[in-house]
Amino acid sequence: MEQWKQIERELTNGESVAGVLSLMERRQLLTSLQTKRILKGTTDGLVLGNYKLLYRNASGSFARVYRAATLDDQQTVAVKLLRERWAADPEAVAGFHREARICQRFQHPNIVPILDVGSEGDFHYFTMDFVEGGNxxxxxxxxxxxxxxxxxxxxxxxxxxxxxxxxxxxxxxxxxxxxxxxxxxxxxxxxxxxxxxxxxxxxxxxxxxxxxxxxxxxxxxxxxxxxxxxxxxxxxxxxxxxxxxxxxxxxxxxxxxxxxxxxxxxxxxxxxxxxxxxxxxxxxxxxxxxxxxxxxxxxxxxxxxxxxxxxxxxxLGEWTGQEDGGIDIAVGEPQPFELLIVDSVKKRIKALTEYFAKHEFETSFVSHPDVAIERLKGDSPPDGLLVLADHFTDETLSAFPQMQAYGRSKKVPCLAVFPREEEERVNKSIRSTKFGATAFQPATLREIRLHFEEVGAITRSM
Incomplete structure (x- = not known):
């Protein structure tokens, strides 16, 4: 609001739309991409889900890549957007989403990770880590x-x-x-x-x-x-x-x-x-x-x-003793995966502790989603976060977008398990992502464990 007041003070009477946009661009409130789209009246697709497009980074015959920022915390990401001419081709759309879903499982220092996959109307996209450098x-x-x-x-x-x-x-x-x-x-x-x-x-x-x-x-x-x-x-x-x-x-x-x-x-x-x-x-x-x-x-x-x-x-005398993109090879026994669980049912806490201990997980418990957020925000976040939301569904619905944001920025996978009867309400307010996934009862402990083993354990080497 203060930035807009500053803009108003600099405007002259009768300033054209182009003049206003130019001033906003100079004040870094808009990018050149956004200004051009607004002037052309083609603003659809400038905001996709939680991402606003900033600049076009690369373009191919099948898709374009944009530098973008998240709306909630302004984190820089890359958005790959299927080109319009392919959006009407069901096979091309299916292949685009299939590529993204398959590659979303990848967690390796020499592969750019896919963070989120989505679509809005005719706009099909996925987001990736933005790599500062170039091809x-x-x-x-x-x-x-x-x-x-x-x-x-x-x-x-x-x-x-x-x-x-x-x-x-x-x-x-x-x-x-x-x-x-x-x-x-x-x-x-x-x-x-x-x-x-x-x-x-x-x-x-x-x-x-x-x-x-x-x-x-x-x-x-x-x-x-x-x-x-x-x-x-x-x-x-x-x-x-x-x-x-x-x-x-x-x-x-x-x-x-x-x-x-x-x-x-x-x-x-x-x-x-x-x-x-x-x-x-x-x-x-x-x-x-x-x-x-x-x-x-x-x-x-x-x-x-x-x-x-x-x-x-x-x-050639250039081997550094490191592999996988300069990350040191781990020596000795692997550290247990630290899983933070939000739950308040005492009998279930005991069963969860025993089950995950058998599979080399180290568990700790908190009784409310807000406490889990504080752990995520801290200097030593857990390796993964599990929220059993059957006793505080509303609180989890409110807190989970924040968990997703911290999970994405700190590479901590978060999973919230909701009652099956809440599925429609949950899907309306939360979009499941790799670092902020949702599931519904009945979800077995094995399914939950495999989720963290697949998505979470490897992220500790990143």
């Missing part, structure tokens, strides 16, 4: 090329993300410079998984091959590779490493679909040593093996490639 293409425009050790470290981190994703049943299917982000601390992070697992449909041979990148389709058809072959990701990881070291693309860039369909485009790459004679043998050998056209001649897994990449870093 590898932008990075390479500045650096031109990387040292062999830097390229090996980056490729190691790419392979670490691929290896983890495959363990979760997914392959990337669209690996390229623009789909690898480089954080401000120099950690490579994968984004935009194009085909998350074999259950996703492909449209092989169609003019709009949304779910499978054309380069992947061309390579696999030309080499008789199996559908959704994880080794295809390794070929394109090799192409990235090739460019990082040499500063040259492994093949000519083109938008021509017919050229991109030709297998010869991917088989005529000059050997790395032919354009960079002094490259270390270990680096040249890794690039050559990653980029073998025949899938059986490549590394057979990302984990296998990581062994050689680590050996190369040791040989």
């Amino acid at each position: 590898l293409r932008d990075f390479m425009r500045i650096r031109k090329s990387l040292s062999p050790a830097e390229a090996a470290r980056c490729t190691y981190e790419i392979c670490a993300g691929l290896d983890y994703a495959l363990s979760m049943g997914a392959t990337h299917r669209d690996l390229k410079l623009t789909n690898v982000l480089m954080s401000s601390t120099g950690v490579a992070k994968l984004v935009d998984f194009g085909l998350a697992g074999a259950e996703s449909p492909t449209r092989v041979g169609t003019s709009d091959d949304v779910h499978r990148a054309l380069e992947y389709a061309s390579l696999e058809r030309g080499t008789n590779a199996p559908d959704n072959d994880p080794r295809s990701d390794l070929f394109f990881a090799g192409a990235i490493m090739y460019e990082l070291v040499s500063g040259q693309s492994a093949w000519p860039r083109t938008r021509d679909r017919d050229e991109r369909k030709q297998l010869s485009r991917y088989t005529s790459t000059p050997p790395l040593r032919s354009i960079l004679p002094n490259v270390p043998n270990c680096i040249a050998a890794i690039v050559d093996k990653l980029m073998q056209v025949g899938p059986n001649d490549r590394y057979q897994s990302a984990a296998e490639a990581m062994v050689d990449l680590k050996a190369a870093l040791i040989e």
Whole structure:
């Protein structure tokens, strides 16, 4: 309100709408994106759920990515928004949401986490951590090329993300410079998984091959590779490493679909040593093996490639003794998962304590949601928060949005279990997210435990 009063004092009589908006933009009350949309009268989609769009960050044929902020606490996030021309295509919409839901399970330092998935009318979106830095293409425009050790470290981190994703049943299917982000601390992070697992449909041979990148389709058809072959990701990881070291693309860039369909485009790459004679043998050998056209001649897994990449870093004197994007490998026995439970039923508290202790959870209890919020706000929040809301449904409904906000910012998964008869009321006032999920009775202890093991335990390594 005070900011608006300041604006009013600076306005002159008869100030145009454009003038008012320009002044608000200069005072950082609006962004250029918001001003342009308001002037065009196309404000739909500027606010999606709990997120307001600030700037357009990137654009592709399928979706656009925006820098955004949460309405409740102004936390910066990235919003990936399905383009309008695909919003009327049920298969494209289903694939977009399926990609998001599958990848929402991923918690790995070399994969950009998906926080929330939603839709409002014809607007379909999901939100991600906003990575300060930029993608590898932008990075390479500045650096031109990387040292062999830097390229090996980056490729190691790419392979670490691929290896983890495959363990979760997914392959990337669209690996390229623009789909690898480089954080401000120099950690490579994968984004935009194009085909998350074999259950996703492909449209092989169609003019709009949304779910499978054309380069992947061309390579696999030309080499008789199996559908959704994880080794295809390794070929394109090799192409990235090739460019990082040499500063040259492994093949000519083109938008021509017919050229991109030709297998010869991917088989005529000059050997790395032919354009960079002094490259270390270990680096040249890794690039050559990653980029073998025949899938059986490549590394057979990302984990296998990581062994050689680590050996190369040791040989070059650049191995730091750290893996997974610079996070120290844990030594010794893992710490128990600390689960804070909101409950006031004494008999149930005893049963919960005994059950979770058997599964290496350390439990503590509070009797009201407001107390749990104070724990979340503190310097030592729990690893997870469970609210059994049958005895204080109204209080939990009121407090849970705050729990979601703190859970998201501190990477603490929160789960509230409500009585089944409250399902309609809960769904009207709360949208379930990864760090603020809802469930309804009857919910078994096993289901609750698996939720925290899947979403929560891994976040402690982030």
